[in-house]
Amino acid sequence: MFSKKKSSTEIAAPLSVNQRRWRKFKTLKRGYYSFIILVVAYALSFLLPILVNNKALVVNYKGETYFPAFADLFGIPSFHSGEQFGVVGETSECNYRKLNEKLSNDASGSYVIMPLYPYGPSEDINVAGNLKFMPPMTAMSGIEGRLLGTDDRGRDVFVRMAYGFNVSLSFALLLALMEYIIGVPIGALSGYFGGKFDLILQRFVEMWSTLPVLFLIIIVVSLTAPNFFLLLGLLVFVSWIGIALYMRAEFLRERSKDYVAAAISIGVPTHKVILKHILPNSLVPIITYFPFAIVAGIISLVSLDFLGFGLPPGTPSWGEMFRLGIEYISQNKWWLVMSPMLAMFLTLSVAVFIGEAVREAFDPKTFSRLR
Amino acid sequence: MSKLLLDVTDLEVHFPVFGGVFQRKVAEVKAVDGITFSMNRSETLGLVGESGCGKTTVGRAIVNVLRHVSSDVHIDGSIEYVDENGKETDLISLSQSDMRPHRQKIQMIFQDPYSSLNQRLTVKQIVSEPLEIHQLGMSKSEVSDKVFWLLEKVGLQPEYASRYPHEFSGGQRQRIGIARALATNPDLIVCDEPVSALDVSVQAQVINLMMDLKAEFGMSYLFIAHDLSVVYHISDKIAVMYLGNIVEIGTADQVYFAPTHPYTKALISAVPEPDPDKTRVHRTVLKGDIPTPLNKPSGCAFRTRCPIARKECADQVPFLETKKNGSLAACPYVD
DSSP: OOOSSSOTTSOOOOOOHHHHHHHHHHHOHHHHHHHHHHHHHHHHHTTHHHHBOSSOSEEEETTEEEOHHHHHHTTOOOOOBGGGGTOTTOOSBOOHHHHHHHHHHSOSSOEEEOOSBOOOTTOOHHHHTOOTTOOTTOOBTTBOOOSSOBOTTSOBHHHHHHHHHHHHHHHHHHHHHHHHHHHHHHHHHHHHHOHHHHHHHHHHHHHHHTSOHHHHHHHHHHHSOOOHHHHHHHHHHHHHHHHHHHHHHHHHHHHTSHHHHHHHHHTOOHHHIIIIIIHHHSHHHHHHHHHHHHHHHHHHHHHHHHHTOSSOTTSOOHHHHHHHHHHTGGGTOHHHHHHHHHHHHHHHHHHHHHHHHHHHHTOSOOOOSOO | OOOEEEEEEEEEEEEEEEETTTTEEEEEEEEEEEEEEEEETTOEEEEEOOTTSSHHHHHHHHTTOHHHHOTTOEEEEEEEEEOTTOOEEESTTOOHHHHHHHHTTEEEEOSOTTTSSOTTSOHHHHHHHHHHHTTOSOOHHHHHHHHHHHHHHTTOOGGGGGSOGGGSOHHHHHHHHHHHHHTTOOSEEEEESTTTTSOHHHHHHHHHHHHHHHHHHOOEEEEEESOHHHHHHHOSEEEEEETTEEEEEEEHHHHHHSOOSHHHHHHHHTSOOSOTTSOOSOOOOOOSOOOOTTSOOSSSTTTTTOTTOOGGGGTOOOOOEEOTTSOEESOTTOO
């Protein structure tokens, strides 16, 4: 810590509070590497359609070139039937793996380039030529072994888990962001203005928080078809309260400090007092709470999916995979339940490590056990 | 010659206390209970008293920040501010937006140099904020020149402008606070115990800095403190407060060398004597604690600890009257 190289002749550049926190965060190796892993994994998960997909990256057929996997990546609807590429009788979406085998055997000059892991998240067992319940890394009846085996409909477990990671984390991030967008301003105003405004708002929040969330979701989901944004909206509907209470407490405390009185006595307008003076000083619990909000978001989505009130059927989701795993647990299909469990365990651990390190980085005390 | 700057009349500040199931008002803390004083331009008024006697509240009432800390506070009386052109304004009734033009001329220095500067802003941002708020028609480069000039005036190197408050010592922070207060050329600076959080050696530096600045710019200080020798050093006039009332007010010499009110006498006699060879003639030691402002004694608030209290003191509220030495004191039994 006290290296001799940094002598007193070196003039320390002024560091803002946040720069110092970032430096400290970098010294907390466990949290810092977890942060890098999670950010890289999440960024990569957006490239899944070109890394892990049953559609070909490039198809060159009779001089024409097609990019079906890139169409998936950018969300452009594309459909190429098997007949288009000379597979007689295949009117549904082309099976590119078979096409690849076929084209590499003939000498027409046409070719197919498949993604790194050429299996899709929702393949149809009748078309794709998959087997049900393949154990991990085991080839069966002439079909290549899969990383984590296949499920009851012959879908690749690893692929579904990878896609589910993107869905879960996106959901949790959006949920946390929307909680903050609603909760922070309400809590801030309640804490800053105090008095009757605060009193009425807090009673309202108390009534709001007694809404039975699970029943609400079950009722709404059984009335309409659930989708990603409906679930998000339903969860935000109640979960902004926690962050609003946090923010209110911070504002109540900060408001009575002298720098706020100083700002007012200078004549700083109220909105600037709130945004420029109090808010930057109240962000500590908000930021340290964020990784844990993500953990909570992932857990809520997984539980709803597990109960069957979550994302629409067919969406690759960890909760649904759990349910499947539990269903077949007595038939020794251990990989069905172990895979999503391990994925969730790793993701949540990494998020918690980040949370701990962030909290530690914001702590003014120097020494810690997290180093 | 000396023109009136500030005329405070019957200022009352009561903070409500809530209790019970329905959080109804059950009592009032009478922090300031009807005080009257006036200040002239370029004059320093020292305000002294024990902890909790309401000195700070008086200062905060003048800069009109009380309502933002406690929205239920009851403020009464009047604070007439006279600007350079002789125009009078009652600061008490002003809303936040009506008050803004006057804030330029009335600034405040706070007691705690650690909490009175926003940790997230650089020194430059802190000192330039009043200049930007009041839009004195300065360009960006003029503002930063002014900030450097102000920092130099308060004895800080202009290179410090890009640093953050946590990199400074208490005395340096207080200098930043002074630079901020000076930025808009105020007529009046309310100094709320500006040196009591500092080391004695640093106290002297800051006090001398404040006196130099006053000699140069000619503003007035309302100097709130509990250290009598510091107040005597810097003030032209001294007011002594006890439990929300002024018990004695006069020139610094009158109050410091010829106190009349028994409370002032006790305070003065408690000032430490730096020369160990001098023995103190007599010391008045007050017994008991200061009563709570929640439940003030009837009549004269000081009677519970007064060495010359009589039965009548419980019935009549004493008012300030001129005494032999020329000061005003609120006790009918001394001369």
